Amino acid sequence: EAGRREGTVIQLTAKDFKGKVNPDWCPGCGDFGVLNSVQRAVAELGLRPHEILTVSGIGCSSNFPGFFNAYGMHTLHGRALAVATGAKLANHELTVIVTGGDGDGYGIGGNHFMHAARRNIDLTYIVMNNQIYGLTTGQLSPTSREGMKTKSSPFGSVELPINPLLISIMAGATFVARGFSGDGKHLVELIKQAIQHRGFAHIDVFSPCVTFNHDNTYPFFRERVKRLEDEGHDPSDWKAACEKAMVWGDTIYTGLFFRSEGRATLEEKEPVLAQGGPLAYRPLGLSQEQAQ
Numbered sequence: 001e002a003g004r005r006e007g008t009v010i011q012l013t014a015k016d017f018k019g020k021v022n023p024d025w026c027p028g029c030g031d032f033g034v035l036n037s038v039q040r041a042v043a044e045l046g047l048r049p050h051e052i053l054t055v056s057g058i059g060c061s062s063n064f065p066g067f068f069n070a071y072g073m074h075t076l077h078g079r080a081l082a083v084a085t086g087a088k089l090a091n092h093e094l095t096v097i098v099t100g101g102d103g104d105g106y107g108i109g110g111n112h113f114m115h116a117a118r119r120n121i122d123l124t125y126i127v128m129n130n131q132i133y134g135l136t137t138g139q140l141s142p143t144s145r146e147g148m149k150t151k152s153s154p155f156g157s158v159e160l161p162i163n164p165l166l167i168s169i170m171a172g173a174t175f176v177a178r179g180f181s182g183d184g185k186h187l188v189e190l191i192k193q194a195i196q197h198r199g200f201a202h203i204d205v206f207s208p209c210v211t212f213n214h215d216n217t218y219p220f221f222r223e224r225v226k227r228l229e230d231e232g233h234d235p236s237d238w239k240a241a242c243e244k245a246m247v248w249g250d251t252i253y254t255g256l257f258f259r260s261e262g263r264a265t266l267e268e269k270e271p272v273l274a275q276g277g278p279l280a281y282r283p284l285g286l287s288q289e290q291a292q
């Protein structure tokens with residue numbers, strides 16, 4: 001399906017990135033807003049489906065690649081970043097977008113998260129953070145607040161939640177942002193910037209689970225979120241980014257917390273990794289020339 005025609009180049013629209021399968025998310029799930037925002041962002045950047053790979057782990061939000069028209073891989077629980085790292089090293093020209101949830105990415109895949117950040121591999125990592133395990137019907141996740149009652153914590157959680165933004169800033173991520181699926185226009189801009197950023201870009205997105213999380217709802221976030229862009233925050237200021245990431249109460253910030261430009265990406269640092277183009281993968285025993 002073609003969008004507007006501009007000269008001889010066909011400009012795709014968000015609709016062109018609609019997958020063959022319709023999302024089976026609960027009506028009102030925040031993940032719809034994130035899916036729409038990614039589709040709009042890639043269309044506005046002029047990308048084509050064959051230039052994009054989406055990779056996910058397991059969870060409600062990790063069904064994302066099936067709902068998105070591009071190359072896609074639905075991998076193992078918590079392992080999306082590891083698979084995406086391999087794909088990006090094999091073909092640097094791919095725009096690799098990793099999608100998943102808080103349980104998948106910060107719990108089961110927490111170790112990969114930290115190491116992808118410190119390696120500064122050129123990926124965009126979008127986490128649909130609903131502060132709960134949705135697919136398994138509502139258990140405590142790494143971002144559930146202390147005292148939260150869930151199926152697995154009927155008397156209230158006794159654990160402190162993690163702060164995913166601080167973790168990625170401290171681990172060495174060069175682009176760290178937070179969005180809200182109820183603020184699509186802002187989220188589209190963050191996703192566009194993250195894709196254009198060279199290096200590991202992490203966007204934590206408040207994406208309410210309307211079925212199992214009755215604490216962190218749309219009204220909860222709507223009353224609290226404030227865009228950093230309206231506060232005069234300087235994303236090159238590492239210390240200010242950490243301070244803003246620690247704010248959690250009547251005000252919770254969204255926007256670009258931290259961006260560091262000029263640090264080499266993983267694939268640029270080693271000559272052998274720098275060769276990864278579309279032809280870098282070849283059958284064993286064939287030279288690059290033979291494979292061509």
Ligand code: SF4
Pocket residue numbers: 024025026028029030031060061130134135208209210211212
């Ligand atoms: Fe979304 Fe929650 Fe339903 Fe999963 S269970 S689809 S996270 S609303």
Ligand code: MG
Pocket residue numbers: 059101102103128129130131132133134141
């Ligand atoms: Mg979750």
